[in-house]
Amino acid sequence: AQTVTQSQPEMSVQEAETVTLSCTYDTSESDYYLFWYKQPPSRQMILVIRQEAYKQQNATENRFSVNFQKAAKSFSLKISDSQLGDAAMYFCAISGTYKYIFGTGTRLKVLA
Amino acid sequence: NAGVTQTPKFRILKIGQSMTLQCTQDMNHNYMYWYRQDPGMGLKLIYYSVGAGITDKGEVPNGYNVSRSTTEDFPLRLELAAPSQTSVYFCASSYSSGTYEQFFGPGTRLTVL
Numbered sequence: 001a002q003t004v005t006q007s008q009p010e011m012s013v014q015e016a017e018t019v020t021l022s023c024t025y026d027t028s029e030s031d032y033y034l035f036w037y038k039q040p041p042s043r044q045m046i047l048v049i050r051q052e053a054y055k056q057q058n059a060t061e062n063r064f065s066v067n068f069q070k071a072a073k074s075f076s077l078k079i080s081d082s083q084l085g086d087a088a089m090y091f092c093a094i095s096g097t098y099k100y101i102f103g104t105g106t107r108l109k110v111l112a
Numbered sequence: 113n114a115g116v117t118q119t120p121k122f123r124i125l126k127i128g129q130s131m132t133l134q135c136t137q138d139m140n141h142n143y144m145y146w147y148r149q150d151p152g153m154g155l156k157l158i159y160y161s162v163g164a165g166i167t168d169k170g171e172v173p174n175g176y177n178v179s180r181s182t183t184e185d186f187p188l189r190l191e192l193a194a195p196s197q198t199s200v201y202f203c204a205s206s207y208s209s210g211t212y213e214q215f216f217g218p219g220t221r222l223t224v225l
Contacts, residue, residue: 004154035213043200045216091154097209098143098162099170102154 006103023092118217135203
């Protein structure tokens with residue numbers, strides 16, 4: 001069975017600073033993908049970044065990057081130059097065949 | 113492209129009533145999913161479908177039914193609504209298996225009183 005754990009229910013960051021959200025996972029599958037989704041107050045789920053497990057290079061999308069440690073089964077999200085619009089729930093997810101498993105989320109607050 | 117659309121946006125049901133949550137996607141995706149999100153929690157998979165005529169149970173299927181007669185539509189049926197089914201329901205679709213991004217609908221907030 002696949003599991004995803006987000007141990008930080010809530011995080012705060014000052015505007016323009018950097019914050020890292022943690023995610024650990026467990027899976028017995030050899031081929032899988034990892035995702036970070038953002039859910040703003042509008043409730044719309046938006047893909048932030050995706051990491052292919054067989055790629056050692058960490059994914060980057062503008063101000064968002066991941067630290068993927070496959071042996072440790074860790075997949076953290078770093079947000080640089082935080083903006084007020086980054087305030088949201090962030091969900092880590094793992095996929096295997098057909099299904100996706102989501103963590104319980106981290107609420108990110110951005111302080112002006 | 114409208115993406116994934118869900119109706120209704122909000123609904124209040126009485127205990128024992130039934131209803132169908134509608135989900136439609138216009139991206140010609142084979143894979144479709146139904147999730148529920150309880151307050152302060154992540155998404156729990158209810159049912160999924162890998163193509164028209166094919167459905168399978170997820171983590172929390174009890175009290176729900178689905179059908180997939182077309183590629184575009186994936187309705188979720190609640191029979192005999194219970195307070196435990198109070199939640200926000202999300203429909204999602206993806207082009208193929210779990211290696212692809214899921215596209216989500218805006219959600220339906222359901223309250224059972």
